[in-house]
Amino acid sequence: SAGVRSQREEELAVQEFYRDKAVLITGVTGFLGKILLEKLLRSCPGIRRIFLLIRPRKGCKSKERLAALLKAECFEHIHREHSDALEKLTAIDGDLTEPGLGLQPDDYELLTREVSVVFHSAATIKFNETLRHAVEMNIEGTRKVLKLCHEMKNLKSVVHVSTAYCNCDCKTLDERIYRPSVHPQNIIACTKWMEESMLAALTPQLLRSKPNTYVLAKFLSESLVAEEGWDLPVAIIRPSIVAASWKEPFPGWVDALNGSTSLLASCASGVMTTIVTDVKGVADIVPVDVVANLMIVVACQTAAKRAEQQQQQQQTGEEASERLQSEPPSEQQQPAVYNCVTGSLNRLVVGDIRRYLAKFLPLYPLQDTFGYPRVDMTSSQVYQSVMVFFRNYLPAVAVDFVRRCTGRRPRMVRFLEQSKSAMEAVRFFTTQTWEFSSNNMILLHDRLSPFDRQTFDIDIRKIDWESYWENYLLGVRRYLFKQDPSTLPESRKRLKRQQAVRMALKTLLFLGFLRILLGRSKLAQQLWRLAMGLLSRLLHLVRFTSHN
Helix, strand or coil: CHHHHHHHHCCECHHHHHCCCEEEEECCCCHHHHHHHHHHHHHCCCCCEEEEEECCECCECHHHHHHHHCCCHHHHHHHHHCHHHHHHEEEEECCCCCHHHHCCHHHHHHHHHHEEEEEECCCCCCCCCCHHHHHHHHHHHHHHHHHHHHCCCCCCEEEEECCCCCCCCCCEECCCCCCCCCCHHHHHHHHHHCCHHHHHHHHHHHHCCCCCHHHHHHHHHHHHHHHHCCCCCEEEEEECEEECCCCCCCCCCCCCCCCHHHHHHHHHHCCCCEEECCCCCECCEEEHHHHHHHHHHHHHHHHHHHHHHHHHHHHHCHHHHHHHHHCCCCHHHCCEEEEECCCCCCCCEHHHHHHHHHHHCCCCCCCCCCCCCCCEEECCHHHHHHHHHHHHHHHHHHHHHHHHHCCCCCCHHHHHHHHHHHHHHHHHHHCCCCEECCHHHHHHHHHECHHHHHHCCCCHHHCCHHHHHHHHHHHHHHHHCCCCHHHHHHHHHHHHHHHHHHHHHHHHHHHHHHHHHHCCCHHHHHHHHHHHHHHHHHHHHHHHHHHC
């Protein structure tokens, strides 16, 4: 109809929406939270105040943790160009696992009086988390945030961050809330009285075909948002695998060693280079700055949608309005869900990642690598185990033996075990492909003004994956391993020397085996003398180039 068409054509004014508003962010110390905060400070200059719920940790209060947080490199632009905006930040001590979010009465009252927009991204993201802690953080924590939102006098919108994989037992995932077989309240009740051993025994039955407690808790928290937040202006964002930034604050910025980044770091350092995956499958990776932009825009859209609904209620009369406010919503009135994914719009095949890394890993080596930086992808777990044993484990044992003999602490086997654990945690996601619908994200993009499309870019169709992975690798090197780009030439030389020595040692081992096999024949002796001569020249060349 004409009314619907004009409504869709009406442009959102994102920056104007945030003018003179106070915002609350949970999870600001996380990878996504930092980028969300940086983007709000830089691109929403009219924002009045940003409250940050931060858990006191190791004797550090929220204000001290905020000061440490702002030293992160992602805030360079803010310190240089928008330093005045930092005065808008207010850190508040809080804890999702504590009653009333662990807030002091004055702070609770302050938030209910001031806040208009809530971004709830705090969660435990450990895949191997115990059921009790996953429920406390991701389900009960969400319930407490919703309770706080209900008491906010000027609330305009709430954005809850979930995961695209919360319904991963389905191969096709729509932008709707899926009904759980067990009510979240029943799970919460179990964690209150059951001992840890009982919960551990119950966990597999609750998980069913879900891979871990993180996914289960996120799945249940969505239904909680729909049920207990039905009368709030709330929306749910489901990002897939959140990875390094696409454009902002810098291309390739990353500071969290999890998900795809842990795999990339393992391959770049040569610690563990064989990954079990489906080479023909889709790697649904979304840049962190796209997720942050979507959160900011969705909050604006959610507020606009609520304002439209209130206007319609006024037109239909007081009686209908009271009835709508007292009855739970229909299916159409459920919270809007935005699948923040790339697979349906800008498909990235796993085999393409292998090709990109084969090109860029030797170009941008780390200063110190355990083995040759590479990525070997296979669908066989047996092949991976064999390759890891010979290519990674045996050398790690040898290096640790040398370190022990020289009085240093052994560490390589420990690093390898950590890499193996990280790969095991994500194997469920690297060996399967899902089909995600992402219509809401595209419709939202189409509703943005040209200015907002550029300022809050959520159009993942424009991502060039080859340049993205080049920047991703450079970002891991610079921001995660803290290695300056100026060290690249020396790192490349070192990698070439290491490769030459490896080739020489492999050749020596092969010829030694050949000599044993052929015994005392003249041919074996000649080959041995030739090999030793070539090895001597090669080592001399390596020493010469290392001095230049």
